[in-house]
Amino acid sequence: YDATPFLPGGRAGLPGLRKAAAQCRGCPLHEDATQTVFGEGDTSARLLLLGEQPGDQEDRQGRPFVGPAGRVLARALGDVGIDPEAAYVTNAVKHFKFTTPEGGKRRIHKSPNLREMTACRPWFLAELRLVSPEVVVALGATAGKALLGSSFRVTEQRGALLPWPDLGDGGEAAESVRGLVATIHPSAVLRADDRDAVYDGLVSDLRVVADVLS
Numbered sequence: 149y150d151a152t153p154f155l156p157g158g159r160a161g162l163p164g165l166r167k168a169a170a171q172c173r174g175c176p177l178h179e180d181a182t183q184t185v186f187g188e189g190d191t192s193a194r195l196l197l198l199g200e201q202p203g204d205q206e207d208r209q210g211r212p213f214v215g216p217a218g219r220v221l222a223r224a225l226g227d228v229g230i231d232p233e234a235a236y237v238t239n240a241v242k243h244f245k246f247t248t249p250e251g252g253k254r255r256i257h258k259s260p261n262l263r264e265m266t267a268c269r270p271w272f273l274a275e276l277r278l279v280s281p282e283v284v285v286a287l288g289a290t291a292g293k294a295l296l297g298s299s300f301r302v303t304e305q306r307g308a309l310l311p312w313p314d315l316g317d318g319g320e321a322a323e324s325v326r327g328l329v330a331t332i333h334p335s336a337v338l339r340a341d342d343r344d345a346v347y348d349g350l351v352s353d354l355r356v357v358a359d360v361l362s
């Protein structure tokens with residue numbers, strides 16, 4: 149599994165990357181997903197937000213974080229004074245992975261595995277080179293593992309400015325990135341019994357991001 153052969157040569161801009169990613173067959177996830185959901189937003193953003201993979205709505209609409217989790221994220225960013233429109237938003241894996249229990253119509257999210265995450269990584273590295281953000285936010289365990297490896301634990305590492313890891317890309321992106329802040333995935337707020345407390349935790353982690361950018 150590897151997306152590398154599908155990447156455009158040279159220094160493609162966002163439209164060029166998106167167009168090429170739409171044809172990616174670097175892992176089997178393209179087979180069942182509706183479409184590639186590439187990152188979007190301001191390519192000169194100081195902040196890059198990294199999610200896990202598109203959800204049901206994102207898969208249908210072809211845009212990241214346009215569903216319920218995206219609404220939680222936008223509200224939390226607003227609460228700490230970050231304009232969601234001023235960020236670049238993407239996912240570690242660009243296709244929706246799901247199961248359909250009993251062959252029904254409901255599509256249930258399935259976490260991507262390490263091979264799929266690794267296969268998709270060249271797209272993220274290309275986005276990182278393009279945007280050159282100052283801060284990267286990993287939303288949830290999968291995004292955290294994509295950046296920090298399988299030993300990453302959200303509960304232990306959230307809400308602090310962590311040093312930027314070596315992503316094996318020759319350190320090119322690291323020139324701009326001051327660090328990485330990990331937090332929970334916004335969808336965890338929607339699943340929680342104590343939604344308010346979980347939401348407040350997300351907001352306080354994002355406040356660290358706002359402080360670094362201020």
Ligand code: URA
Pocket residue numbers: 199200201202203206211212213214215217218239335
């Ligand atoms: N969850 C994610 O991780 N990414 C999306 O784009 C939507 C939901």
